[in-house]
Amino acid sequence: MIAIASLLFVLFLSLIVVRVAAEALILTGISREAARFQARSAWTGTGFTTAESEQVVGHPVRRRIVSALMFLRSAGLVTAASTLMLSFVTVDERGDGLLRVAALVGGLAGLWFLARSPWIGVWMSRVIARALKRYTDLDVRDYAGLLHLAGEYAIMELKVQEASWLAGRNLEDMRLPDEGVLVLGVSHPDGHYAGAPRGDTVIRPGDTLVLYGRSPELSRLGRRRADLAGEAERRMAVGVERQVERNEKTTTGAGR
Known part of the structure; x- marks a missing residue:
């Protein structure tokens, strides 16, 4: 023993x-x-x-x-x-x-x-x-803690497919922040990486997006297709985000 x-x-x-x-x-x-x-x-x-x-x-x-x-x-x-x-x-x-x-x-x-x-x-x-x-002499930070990557919030990599709702659009037209989604970076197939991309950045099939937001919304965005159903999903996602914002304001006001 x-x-x-x-x-x-x-x-x-x-x-x-x-x-x-x-x-x-x-x-x-x-x-x-x-x-x-x-x-x-x-x-x-x-x-x-x-x-x-x-x-x-x-x-x-x-x-x-x-x-x-x-x-x-x-x-x-x-x-x-x-x-x-x-x-x-x-x-x-x-x-x-x-x-x-x-x-x-x-x-x-x-x-x-x-x-x-x-x-x-x-x-x-x-x-x-x-x-x-x-x-150590480095400024070490817990990035997961800084971004509150707990509960619903997450960072996700999303590869854009040909039929994706994201393909062929620029960031300004997509207005992803209205859905509670932020694009932190775009990695192109040739290896070029664009950090904090501007609104005129066009997303192409094969690009990989680094997204920050609530996990359920990021997952639904990844499955969204460029058709009428995809547009309906977009409107629904905006409505959900507005409701979340209202709930957060109500909670903040009640906590004061």
Whole structure:
């Protein structure tokens, strides 16, 4: 049972280290999903050539985080594998083996629950934020917090299709802010990126838009087609946004 306990302890440390690294990456401006992916990739030694990986390599703090994670991985995985083998090599009786399996499964379930705990994530975010601000010379910000990316609000990438309501229109004509949607940037198929695009920017099929707004409205916008039904959906979206604005004004007035 000592070997089982050692294995669970090693796995516990691994989960904590990966969680710490992911939270640190999030606080440097990477999305939560990308940060977790990069932290797990670095810890397992799996290489991926993605835009997020390039952002990690080109950022001094992110590079430091991932480098430390890779260094710790080299010893952690070997230790875990060795302990796992030792935990079963010394089994003399069938009952003892079943007991060890049960202990291992129970311990893994407990670690999984611990790793998924939102309370731990909030606690880690606070601790890591203070550490990054203290030990680095960069102005690290929690962009998710600044943009209030919680609840309904989100940032979404939307690739424009041929039949999309967005295709062939400029931003001024679409008046997306009337629907509560802001266009933060436009990535063209040739690799050119236009940040904070102007109203005369024409959206073409194949462009990828970076949008900010409420998740349900962003999803509906992505499915909207260039037909009469699409125009009706546009009018409905404007009506929904006006209702949201009225509700927010009412709530603000009541809170004073």
